[in-house]
Amino acid sequence: MRPPVRLALQRSLGKPAVPLVIAVALANFFLRTTDPLHELTWTMYDYHFATVLLGPVVAALACWEAIRLAPAFPMLEVPRDGEHRFVGLAWASLTAWVIAAYLVGLVVVVAVAKLYGTPRWPALVDLVAIVPPLGMLALVAAIGFVAGWRRPSWFVVPMIAGGTFAVVIGAYMVQMAFVRVGGATASLVGLAPRPDVAAAQAILYAGSTYLVIELLSRDAGRRPASVAAAIVVVVAGVFLAGVDSTLEPAALDLVCSGRDPEVCLSVEYEPWRSQFEAPLDRFLEGLEHVGVAPPARLTQARDDLGPGVGFIPALYRIEDDPGGVVTGAVSNAFVGRCASAARTPEELDRVFIVVDWVETAYHRSVNGRLQGPPDAVVQAIAELESCR
């Protein structure tokens, strides 16, 4: 039987709450300290961090809605699956409004990023990465509904909001990968959300949401087979999504120029090229003066690293900290992958020796007092060969 969808949407508390959801999502994005607008993947991924604040808001809204609807319960006992269908439709309506509001906020953020000058449009993988945060919002809405339906007291609303916030932020803090649906405090250039993890998260949230709604009624557990299947799905989702990283290196739209080093920047960072190359050139001249050969290539691509190739980190900070960005890139060329893949304390010590010297060298080259690298540094670079 076709449900009265339009009517349900019309009466849903989600409808008047749309401005609130948009405001919370946008405030969470624009009032944070990072400024990722020039980098579209980072912008979109960071927007999804709004779920940490929106989760409690949506759970509270759903709880409130369930409390409003709870008086209908005695009228729902006789109709076939009356309670499930009634609450399911109300939950779906509220979730639909929340999702619509969330997507409106995302469109606003992308539009601002475009106005800011980012040359890219969202890629398919950016769109896939929208699914997990939406799944998380649907799940917290279901949890809020259950809480309000089973305990229709206004005291439950702040409790469910606080509880949801504690669980979500706690899960973030203990680095549970399946709960990380967005949020990055540094550039994601060269990285992209993992579609497999996004799919696993979506499965996890869908299964969990089904379980929560299935267990809603006071006559719970009437469909043991589907509940068992949902439990299997949830466990599989936790297992599949529970990987170390929700991001992976991805091909970049690069613009390369120059030699020794060739500097390859993402199209999104091309406007920053001159700001990066000016301090880099001065530093490389200094290094050459004391007999240190320049790196072959400095790049923002994370899948193109090897001996003599340095990854350029945090180029978005070039205006504030040119020395940090340049020495980071040059250090990476010397230490290669050792900085992140050092296997022994000795290797790590060598990485620090090289990086410390490069940073010191940069500042001395600016002051014109640069001297050749000490033997310890030369030896450390040679010993790191296996790691590079």
Next chain:
Amino acid sequence: MTEAEGAERSGAPWITVSGLSVSYGRKQALRSVSFTMGPGILMVLGANGAGKSTLLRALAGLAPASAGDVRLCGHSSVDRRSIRSARSHVGYLPHPASYPGHFRVWESIEYTAWLADLPADQRSVAVRRACEAFGLGHLVRQRLRSLSAGERRRVLLSQAMVHEPPIMLLDEPTSSIDVEHRGTIRRLLRRWSKDHVIVAASHQLNDVEILADRVLVLVRGSVAFDGAPEDLLERGAQQAEAGQEHALEAALRLLNAEWGPGMP
């Protein structure tokens, strides 16, 4: 031909209750209740706590029976396997009942029509018919929270009956309803009772005199009287003291005394 029509033509009772007992923990709410009922109005009377609402809930399969059976149009509402089929023949008005106040009258009835599995293309007609039947035509756009208690009760009645089920279980159908609309509802129930079974629990003794084809009086969960309203009135009339007491009240008082504590 519907199952209800089939039952009617075959002469089989639409409701068959045999040895029904319901317990809440140690308290026995119904004790071995048995009766059958075809089209007509069965009024269930009794003091507070006598088991009237429990009987309606047990008929609807909402109160688990500790013994006995209930069959609605041939389907057991005690057996979990057939409870859905049994309930599909039922319209149920609980007491107390309410509906979310932010819904409009029309919307609340349409929602119930959907839950009662009325096809989408038939809902508007059914809702309009229900609204007209209960005198709600001028209120369809009103929010439920803006209605009087009696108006809300009429909306709930129309919700319970929008799909015109063969069996209607109504707990206090005319409570809170003003005299004018009570008359309307009584006429409607009277008309429907020709081809529907209506089981109504009520404290309104006038309802019994005007509506009932049959009366069931419950005392402490047991059937203390089962018969025509005239018989009950006659029994009470002998006890009523020169018009100082309504004959039905006297009959109920008498039955309560006969079936009171210590009685079976």
